[in-house]
Amino acid sequence: MKFTIQRDQLMDSVQDVMKAISSRTTIPILTGMKIEATTEGVKLTGSDSDISIESFIPREDDGIVYVENIEPGSIVLQAKYFPDIVRKLPQQTVEIEVDDHLNVSIRSGSAEFHLNGQDAEEYPHLPQLSTEQSFEVPIDLLKDLIRQTVFAVSTSETRPILTGVNMKVEDENLSFVATDSHRLASRDIPLKEQAQNLSFNNVVIPGKSLTELNKILGDSQESIVISVTENQILFRTKNLYFLSRLLDGNYPETSRLIPDQTKTLVTIDTKELLQSIDRAALLAKENRNSVVKLTTKENNQIEITSNSPEIGKVVEEVHAEVVEGEDLKISFSAKYMMDSLKIMDTDKVHIQFTGAMRPFLIRPNEDEQILQLILPVRTY
Amino acid sequence: MKFTIQRDQLMDSVQDVMKAISSRTTIPILTGMKIEATTEGVKLTGSDSDISIESFIPREDDGIVYVENIEPGSIVLQAKYFPDIVRKLPQQTVEIEVDDHLNVSIRSGSAEFHLNGQDAEEYPHLPQLSTEQSFEVPIDLLKDLIRQTVFAVSTSETRPILTGVNMKVEDENLSFVATDSHRLASRDIPLKEQAQNLSFNNVVIPGKSLTELNKILGDSQESIVISVTENQILFRTKNLYFLSRLLDGNYPETSRLIPDQTKTLVTIDTKELLQSIDRAALLAKENRNSVVKLTTKENNQIEITSNSPEIGKVVEEVHAEVVEGEDLKISFSAKYMMDSLKIMDTDKVHIQFTGAMRPFLIRPNEDEQILQLILPVRTY
The missing domain is CATH 3.10.150.10 (DNA Polymerase III, subunit A, domain 2)
Structure with missing residues (x-):
């Protein structure tokens, strides 16, 4: 050679x-x-x-x-x-x-x-996939799908299936869902007509594979071809061939976790909320897994607080565009909230609460394709 | 408050x-x-x-x-x-x-x-130093003195005194010397007249203190005041007060290590030599502490090689401006050589060898204030 x-x-x-x-x-x-x-x-x-x-x-x-x-x-x-x-x-x-x-x-x-x-x-031969289950998406959209979901996979091997991202194709719609059972991240995109006859719902791609793929792919509007077999998935561009095994097992049905009513709706600036939770989390690091508290106040104000008796406390008010419905006091992981807010591409987000003990939803204010869900933390 | x-x-x-x-x-x-x-x-x-x-x-x-x-x-x-x-x-x-x-x-x-x-x-009170032993140097020169010597201090506590940099003032000359007994780095600068009556030769500043001081000081031509007592040293600028303890013990006399004759003189481009040793060191990492070999060749060529039987070998010729005196084959630590070459501010360096088993000197080609010494490694 x-x-x-x-x-x-x-x-x-x-x-x-x-x-x-x-x-x-x-x-x-x-x-x-x-x-x-x-x-x-x-x-x-x-x-x-x-x-x-x-x-x-x-x-x-x-x-x-x-x-x-x-x-x-x-x-x-x-x-x-x-x-x-x-x-x-x-x-x-x-x-x-x-x-x-x-x-x-x-x-x-x-x-x-x-x-x-x-x-x-x-050197072992790579398997040649032969499958009818193929479809194309633009590379930059695939990168969005990965970035907006993969952070929520479980890092624990207790339930190995949760270390992967569930990829579904149904009704010409592609969705990625990840959950570690404390929070959930999902993103949908419509597929082009070519995917008319395609449908699967139990493809689970290891989170690590998607993270590596995302690093390799440059931002581009060119297409990437995705082919799925029973235990492997192939991502293919002109000069790249990326093959990953799939995870064995049944991915849990997540749709029933999504609350269908809203008792308190908050619409707020994404970055202001992110930064104020980041500050509140500073003193919460060693205290109950970075738990911060959100309280609705008068005049569309939201109060973010954290308290660690030995160290000190943080209080901050953030002005929200909309605060509607019941008054609310809710505690949650600052990390989960920041993870969710960081992947939002819109200036404002809607947060839909259904009471202090129920999961709440975070969505971009101009886009129905992204949905983030976080379980609150009980504090007494 | x-x-x-x-x-x-x-x-x-x-x-x-x-x-x-x-x-x-x-x-x-x-x-x-x-x-x-x-x-x-x-x-x-x-x-x-x-x-x-x-x-x-x-x-x-x-x-x-x-x-x-x-x-x-x-x-x-x-x-x-x-x-x-x-x-x-x-x-x-x-x-x-x-x-x-x-x-x-x-x-x-x-x-x-x-x-x-x-x-x-x-909070403990910081000691107030009272001393006559004070002098001033420009901050950027002090940063040079530190950068060009401190990397050569010993990282082993076997001889604690060698973990420090020896600062000497004599005949209106300030010098920093560091050695780990395998290599030595020194830098001199002339002091202004104010230092006429100043003389000391056993001040040893912990390498760590100088490294931290160097990070804090910004590049500036303003002066820094250095005051020395028996067991402490103070560096003082308008808004900064940096106090370090000194190391106990006698710093070894290093001047007798410097060879006073040259059998082979090489004058060579600093960056070209540095990069070629960096490449040779790639395969030498696991082999006898990154040892590379330098051999003088005809037509002012210098050959840099390394050899790790299980992995492979590297050979590269670098053109030198001057190769004078006896033919030479010498082995040394690639790390020590790269450390020395990295702190040289001149395009070319002189390397003065006195045989394959004797320490050799590296100096900038246009400056007598910097001197680097490296002990070769025996190879058979």
Whole structure:
């Protein structure tokens, strides 16, 4: 194998593929990165068996040449050293060559690295998915779906199914739902007509997979193709192939958690509320899991307080645009509330309460696609 | 106590003073920050008994008012929460007030914090230094002196005296020397006439104190006053008072370590050599403490190599401006060499070797004030 490649393109692909490579895998060859050169270009592969990522650098794209002098072949390189080597190469052009004894030479300017490679034949083959269950979404919308839900997955392995995000397609509507049983985050988007005959509701994608995918995808209005089989999901763009296993088990029915009435409605500036809860949380850190209290006051004022007897207390009033319905005193986790407010893209949010002991909803004021639910904390 | 203060100025001072406050101190009140308001302004104090820092915010400076409505008094606040509170306050103006029961109120906009304070009478008094041993240097030169030497102090407590930087004043010359017995860094600067009668050679300042001082001092050509007593050193600017204990014991005589002859002289581009050693060190990380080898070649070429049998090897040639004298093959710690090259401010450096088993010197090519010495590593 031999080729000459542009360092920046190689670096980008190496960084993407590294997100699937773990040094703690039980299959030794998976600590390496597979490099495959064909007449079309160079493909890098990384996998920890849960997630597999392939990144392709085409020989040329849009008239710009990225890879030259290709002699096809493949090799597996120790991933521990390769990213640092590429990053620190002195020149923009890099030559990679493998001899018959799996010795790899990496040359750039007057610097020359010689590494011991491993036989690419020993690298596991990635499964080829064949499925009719495919649909497309714009990349930036997929990134929104991930960002607005994945933070709410459970970090505890007590109920493993809750560490994933539930993806549903129904009636040409795509929804992501995540819950750790104390709060829930969901986001819907309409799908295009192509998804007419598509319907599934028990696809659960590990939160970690979505977090890594979100890091790799750049903001773009281009499409990404999502294909689902019984136990795997594939996200595919022109030069990226991101495969994740799915979680086993039945995702709980969450729709019945959503209260269908509102006793107190608050409409308030997202950022002002976020900052005031952030301040109240400062002194609540060591006290009952950062619990803050919200109280409706006269003249559309909302009071945010926290109290930690040994340290001190915080009191702040925030002016709300709307405060309607019953008076309310409610306590909740500052962290959950801040997580929810941070992913809102609108200046104002509606908060719908149904009493101090009932879950409450947070929605953007101009968008029905996002819904956040938080369970209050009992305080006496 | 009561005053109204500008948040940004308060924040800067709080951050400086925090550098002396440790949560692991054995004297509980030292986990707090002392705040003292006088008609002149507000003084913050932090101390871990090794380092004490006072930062003063004047009532007004250059016609700009920083503190208003002052009712003199003092209090000690828990340092764990205070910096975050100040950082997150909603408005630029902050009011701090203490009642008769040591309750502290911090108000900004509609946010109000109530903290439990401690009696400032219980806070230890900082020693007042009285000494004739004082001199002035420009702040930016002091920062250079620190930056160019402190990295070479020992991190091991085997010989505690080597964890400090030896400060000497002799013949109107100020020098800083640090060594961990494997390498040495020194920097001299001339003092102004005021230092005529000053002479000392066994002042040893803890490396940690200098590192913290360097973080606090901004780049400035203003002067800082340095005062030395038997066991303490004080650095003082208009609004800052930085006191550190000195290390006990005799600092070793280092001048005899400096070789007085040169068998091989190399003059080379600082950055090119640094980057090539950085690359060679990539594969040497797990192999004999990042040892790289330098070999003189024909045509003013220097070869930098490293070799880790299980991983691979790196070879790179760097063109030197001058290669004079005996041929040389020498091995040394890549880390020590990079540390030395990083603090050089000149484009080129002279490296003076006296054989493969002898310490070698690195100097800037246009400056005799900096001297770096590294002991080679034996390899067979």
